[in-house]
Amino acid sequence: MSDSSYDDELYDDGLNEEQFAERVDLELWKKLFVFTRPYRRELTMLISCGIATAIFEASFPLITREVIDDVAANGSQVNLWYYAGIYLGVIVLLGMSTLGFIYMAGKIHTYASHDIRRAGFANLQRLSFSYYDYRPVGWLMARMTSDCERLTDILAWGILDLFWGTSIMLAICIAMLIMDPLLGCVVMLVVPLLWWVSKYFQREILFSSRQIRRVNSEMTGAYNESIMGVRTTKAFVRESHNARDFGRLTGRMYQFSLRNALQSAVYLPLIMTLGSLATGLALVIGGMNMIAGTLTAGTLIAFINYTRQFFDPVEVLASWLAEMQMAQASAERVISLIEAKPDIEDSEAVLAGIASHHPVARDSELAVDGMEERIREIELRNVHFAYDPAEPVLKGINLKVSQGETIAIVGPTGGGKSTLVNIICRFYEPTSGEVLINGYDYRGRSLHWLQSSLGMVLQSAHIFSGTIRENIRYGRLNATDEEIEQAARVAGAHDIIMAKEHGYDATLGEGGQQLSSGEKQLVSFARAILADPQILVMDEATSSVDTVTEARIQKGLSHVLAGRIAFVIAHRLSTIRAADRILVIDGGEIIEQGDHATLLGHKGHYYELYTQQRIGTTTDRDSGWMPG
Amino acid sequence: MNTKEHQHGHYQELWALTHGQRLRYGGAIAAMFVGIGFTYAMPLIVKWCIDGIMAGEFAGLSGFPPLEGHHAYVYLVGAALAVVVCTAIGGLLTYLRSRWAAVASQHIIRRVRDRLYTHLEHLPTRFHDTSETGDLIQRCSSDVETIRTFLAGQIIQIGRTLLMVLTVAPVLFWMDFKLALVSLSLMPLLFFFAFQFFNRVKDLFQKRDEAEAAMSAQLQENLTGIRVVRAFARQAHEIDEFADKNRAFRDQDQKLNVVMAFYWTLSDILSMLQMGLVLVAGAYWLMAGDIGVGTLFAFYTYVGMVIWPIRHLGRVLQDVGKAMVSLGRLNHILAETEESFDEPEPSHPIAGDIRIRDLSFAFEPGKDVLKHIDLNISEGETLAILGPPGSGKSALIQVLMRLYDYDRGSITVGGTELRELPRKSVRAAMGVVLQEPFLYSRSIRDNLRVGRDGATDEELLAAASEAAVADSISSFRNGMQSMVGERGVTLSGGQRQRLALARALVRDPAVLIMDDSLSAVDTGTEKRILEALRARKGRATTIVIAHRLSSINDADRIIVMDDGHIVQSGPHSKLIDEDGPYRRLCQLQSSLESSLKRDLESSKEPTRV
Known part of the structure; x- marks a missing residue:
């Protein structure tokens, strides 16, 4: 749900090329997780609802099995109202848990991203100019908007799917093992295969979508340039040259997008076919057992239904894993933005001064830090400064200015x-030397x-x-x-x-x-x-x-x-x-x-x-x- | 151009977009149709097996060995293989469908992008005067992307949903009429529900997007104006302002969350109910002996296959709405008329005297910036234009370059009416240095080559030294290779102006135009540049707009403009004797000079004593 207008696509400037993290850095995610702390109640509800949903969803094939077996065994003696009641009951429960998890995940997502933005903004107001010198506005915008949405997406929906996905797979496994351990084990053989294929493809797909974003940001830059420089382009009759260069970009875009689309196009049918392998196995072994009379029709049907219920969680989990690996760089950047320490800030002593300064003294001659309000004199003593140590900008400035x-x-x-x-x-502090206000170093004010x-x-x-x-x-x-x-x-x-x-x-x-x-x-x-x-x-x-x-x-x-x-x-x-x-x-x-x-x-x-x-x-x- | 005045796109326009790719889309639909058929095979095969096992004999295999021992095994393995093969073939067809749809949509989008780009470059300067860059870029990126996802995904999703429902219906009715009716009973409700949702939620989405845009705008303003914020120590105020917008966005988003939660839940419940109905009704007819267990299984599975895509329809429809809005926004740009640029090449190069007769011109109707201008510029002449801001200097040269079209009066170049000369040839004959020069974010070399493709490094360097920028270039770590722009070297205003001048000189144009283009260059450097240009004199007709007397008193002729009129014209020696603004300017200068002299005298006094 994040159609942010300041997407990375617009503002990825290559300062920090996003890379695929080999491992998921849990420490980093823990730091982000802190932002869900105010919503602990919602998070608990979310996880409970996710697990409940999984269990209810996994119970439908069991109900079907009961109905069919009961009808097969007892013919017209079966009280269908009883099953209808159970089915309806599960539907109502499932509805409630679905409502719960969508609401909770939405709320956590929305509120946590609000909180991250608030914290980020507050810190941006503290950070020194030197922080801004190397970070274009667009870069900061992307961190505060699209990155933020993306990460809280993982925090809310990712956590939900993690619990829902593992629970439903677990529930299915347990149900199958109880119904028929041998058949259950055979069917489950397909799961590792599914997982491995999913992991591979989800990673490839995300990787190529990264390439798309990169070209896309270049393309946006090209549009920007063509609009900003339209007079120059016209004056130098560069229209066709520029169009040719742009055509090269759209060509690359076409190539990457197609690769990405084809990866998805291969992945889904592949996983369906792998799944049908499980269905086939269930059919052969289950069918033989059924002929032998050791397995009921209802159980066979339940097995076949389960084989089809497996791909969803596997696919979802694999794609979240890939997304987490992919978003790690975003997470690092957002965290660094929130945690960045301003180079210039009030020292402990100044803070103490501000704290002890009596508010009643407001209209007095004293400033907020309890020292003189009026600036009578500014003195620079041997001030040196360099943005980059190799290139000094100021070399030993001495200056005294009076009111x-x-x-x-x-x-x-x-x-x-x-x-x-x-x-x-x-806005910057001297690299060496000092600036005195009324004879007092301004770092102490x-x-x-x-x-x-x-x-x-x-x-x-x-x-x-x-x-x-x-x-x-x-x-x-x-x-x-x-x-x-x-x-x-x-x-x-x-x-x-x-x-x-x-x-x-x-x-x-x-x-x-x-x-x-x-x-x-x-x-x-x-x-x-x-x-x-x-x-x-x-x-x-x-x-x-x-x-x-x-x-x-x-x-x-x-x-x-x-x-x-x-x-x-x-x-x-x-x-x-x-x-x-x-x-x-x-x-x-x-x-x-x-x-x-x-x-x-x-x-x-x-x-x-x-x-x-x-x-x-x-x-x-x-x-x-x-x-x- | 206003964002709000856009209209929704029309479905015909959407259809027109698919031109050239319709065969692929047709192929995709065909593959989808057959693919769905194969996907539908699995429940039937399983039904056949279950019914066969229950009956002790497989339907259609009456002449074969009975269902026992290894025969049964062979049958079941055959059925399982059939399941796998049918799914694989279905998968292959799905792949083909996705592939063709992807190729088609990517082709379309590439064409749209290229067309937008060329179109923007060929739109008249007037269009660019009145449109906002950010807005245009937004349209070229996000709106194109919205249309792309629609063409690649949503069209297919809608088509697939409809096709699935339509193809499953006959299969269901073929198996059992009564149960088929039950199976499809809630689907119309689901469709209806999806449409309802789509209509209701549009508004909410728009409000949410607006709240988000307001928040982003606030953020962007704060970040671009961070120096002002700090200079006035307004951090607390800014944090409050942002908090308001941030909260408003959060609350809008949360409203949408609630609506979405109810929509998903209700449509989920409807879908489940449909499944439950099939199960219970199926079990009832199973008890009555009307259908077999296999049939019940097949029904249950089919309904499960069809109902999930319908459940998603509300969201998909909403995206369709967005795509139509985006299409409207793009058409808004594409509907603007381009400058004509397919004019025939002129038979002879554009050169010669420029004669302007009774030329009047306005950027906005009713506000003439040029009023009845009469002016001759001989070939090879250096003409300087002086005048206060808004007097029409820049307008005059922009009209000369055909960046704007004039409709009152006449301009001839070498005897031909300028209007009748092809725009591109006119511009190609001129080298211009604009007031605020634009450099491309490429290397310095590529920027200079914009002047003339294929210019050698020696030629580039020669031009650069004439424009007094060669030293600056060699001081960059990568010299000519240095990138200009955010990722490369930061150039001062003066360096930009000199690079732009060098670029114009590389072109070696018939007419060189400098629009206040040395304003950020210090006087010493300017002197060097002017000397270099003087050495070139005679090679080009030169038109110089400047504010400094030093830049112009050497010109062959000086014209003084005020309020769209030429108020004085002639060489320095003539104008200095006329009573008029030019002399006033010079007098002011000499009075300042004499005051300087006084300053110097007075400062010398003490040293003399």
């Missing part, structure tokens, strides 16, 4: 500007406190679906409409918003596609202003805004920046010049710092950057269109 200062950061792309800011915000003191405006502004108003309100959830409007005015977004058909209530789709990138930046700027942060970070925040609007923002900006610490990564001269201090960063080091005039006086890197770029920078983005 009210605006720091502009300039330098070539890849020099470490954004990384520096991310470290100050504690509450993470939530620091990050709720932040306001960020990023170059690629993220817009949530919802109205413009809701998007701005994200900065401060309890802000009034007036405050939102005020923030939008300061951000220079008000007029643009009012020009929309529904103003602040204009609904934006996913990713805010109805807004231009400049408009998105303004909305996210308003959001940051509304948050009234102690530290404001602007990373190329107005790069797509036209100059007229930019000029308007500049006017409000000095007012906004007053009293805060601000880090501005920008190319625009007007923004840079207004900063209290300019850092020139290249190769992970601060190679120059000072105010505009001083730096020009040095005739160093800044001077070079500035004079070399001056024409470009000054006229960047239509400066000429400023009125007058």
Whole structure:
């Protein structure tokens, strides 16, 4: 029942190729099994219902046997109402146990996957950016949706079938052995054969369906590319080339799908034929005994019926086993997602501080961790950082910033500007060195406190679906409409918003596609202003805004920046010049710092950057269109 | 394109899909029919044995030795072999049926996929402007998959169920009329029940799917915006929001669980009752001597064989409903008209002067972005276009490339009306670098070769160094072989733009178009690129849209656009003397330059003292 729209097929990116586990790792499944713990009562019911169903199903051939033998022996003396009553009784019981197991399995499946998603989501909110750096959104989506459905499917229906399947096979075996031990043993000879064939085929079938999924994900990628790149494709007249490449993909898809279909097509008839072998054996031996008078017609019929009841559980068990081997990788990934420890989290000491901090002191000068709320000074001491040890990004940064200062950061792309800011915000922690807030290492402060003191405006502004108003309100959830409007005015977004058909209530789709990138930046700027942060970070925040609007923002900006610490990564001269201090960063080091005039006086890197770029920078983005 | 405006597919459309594969499907049906016949042999053989043993003599074997000792053994082994052989032949036919159905359905689906792909690539740019990528991909993947499972599985299942009921009926009536009536008595009810379920549960499934989609959307937004979430420390808020959606989905799913549990249970009980009826009624007539034990066995087994597929019918019908919806969603795409692309090749290469006369153009009706444009571009000229965003610069070049069709005014290239030139030839003659360049997730080499198939590595490298990207390429571990995209190297905006430029240069086009394509490139590099392009000058007509004066003041001619009009036109030397936006721009620049000079002076003061 999992027709999830975020199936692996869409988002399997090959980060963790799924492989067939040779053995079933019980430890792993135990960890998952923990999620059924709140539903212990349901699980017990499920297992009981599964076993009961098996027993009732296995009892039908016995009833048939009784009826036939009784009629054969006693002729018209038989009270058929008695048998009808029994049959009806078993039907009612079977109905009840069926209702029970379907309901319980459904409930466990639904509820456990809800719980796993909840736990996963909560952990995703804790995990550091470094976790996200290597995992595309689609990959995480697939873990939280399709993987989750798949695993809870095993937890609920797999467990049910395990108990139902083994019980019914056991019941059939016992019934046959009691009715006629020799005949029972002979018929049961076919079972290992059935099991072996089933195991082999189920494995092959799952394996080829894996290949199908892989090609399918490539195919989805190809569709994606063809749609995203349609202009380029048209401009370079690549339609037929692309179609030819795509044809190769669909060709492979055809081949794998056909292989998969043929495996199933062989498997079922094969197993039916094997089953008929058991029927034949029962017929020959049972028939001989019947002629000899040692076996009744009813028993023979019961035997033949049983030989037909055997394949279902064998097939089901074999396919669950294969599925478990196959899903092991999913299980590992989901567990790892839930159990992943964030690189950056509050230390024991901070947690203790938060716990002991008196809630009454809320409005005081103290932050949630019982330390100073106000950020007076940030200092970086010999900060080094590397995403990958072989490639250091920051090398020994020393910097001291006081409240009210605006720091502009300039330098070539890849020099470490954004990384520096991310470290100050504690999205990453330095690999060595330390960051001090008010003279105290920020690793000893509450993470939530620091990050709720932040306001960020990023170059690629993220817009949530919802109205413009809701998007701005994200900065401060309890802000009034007036405050939102005020923030939008300061951000220079008000007029643009009012020009929309529904103003602040204009609904934006996913990713805010109805807004231009400049408009998105303004909305996210308003959001940051509304948050009234102690530290404001602007990373190329107005790069797509036209100059007229930019000029308007500049006017409000000095007012906004007053009293805060601000880090501005920008190319625009007007923004840079207004900063209290300019850092020139290249190769992970601060190679120059000072105010505009001083730096020009040095005739160093800044001077070079500035004079070399001056024409470009000054006229960047239509400066000429400023009125007058 | 809206997801909600789709219509259900029609059965005729489904029939049309099977074109070319109908013979296979016919074969599959035939194999299924014969196969079912063989499957039906087992109960009859067993019945013959049991009745024979009970009677002391096998029916139809009156002339043979009596049923004793090794003769009986031979008969029984013969019967057992017959059971195995009939099942095996039935199995073989089932295999053939599955095989033909699989081949047919896979052929159909491959055709659908290829057709969708080519269709999407040939749909006009306007279509892509208004449709959402995610939605299109969803249709191309999930909807196609739904139709595939329908064609490969559900058609067969429905056909098999009907065929089984229809073929078993005569056998039952042949054996015993009264018992046959009893055996089939509850089946109509089961069919009815399946249809009822199908109608009732549709709604619930839709609600569940919607709840799931809402949950996924919430998740996706959170994950793509995780930086914003963190920057505002909104984790708790996000967890609450997700919990709502997660719970809503769980509750919808649970509602469906309950309905499913009742449906399965009730249809199970109905099936069991049918079996029970056969047993009891059979036993009654057995007592009366109307039928033998073997006949009772055969009835009981047949009903068991037929009733299980009927029990599943409700679910299968539901999948049919889904397949029809999916078909409707696909037809929605396929019904869009493609750009014409089968135009005849032009007799001479597309080159020469471009003359634009009174051209007006709108993306959306009523909102002209180009208004009465008149413009001549001589062959080999370098033309720069300046203007504020929305002034029509990009629209102009997109029309020139026939990415959009114009209907008012005229454009001629080398004297021929652009509209009458084949789209593909027009585009092939142009090399374009778009504002936000798109690179394919292939190797860098393959991306450059998009410019021209079969270009040698030397040619690629030459273009790459002209676009000042050769050094970047050699800095990648795998050089030209490096993959672009998620699984390969991450390129900066500037690197992407330069690669896109190199790709256009590889093409060596008659017209080179650069749409603000060096905006993310730093000024020093831009200078190098422009010098390299200048060295090429004369080889191509070049149209440059740019914001930086440095990129354009060297052009043969500069046009300034505003609000869909050309407001100024001429070389730098002429425009600088005119009162107009261009001069204002230059003045602003010089005022900034003088302020820079002041800055420099003032910063020098202290050092002088």
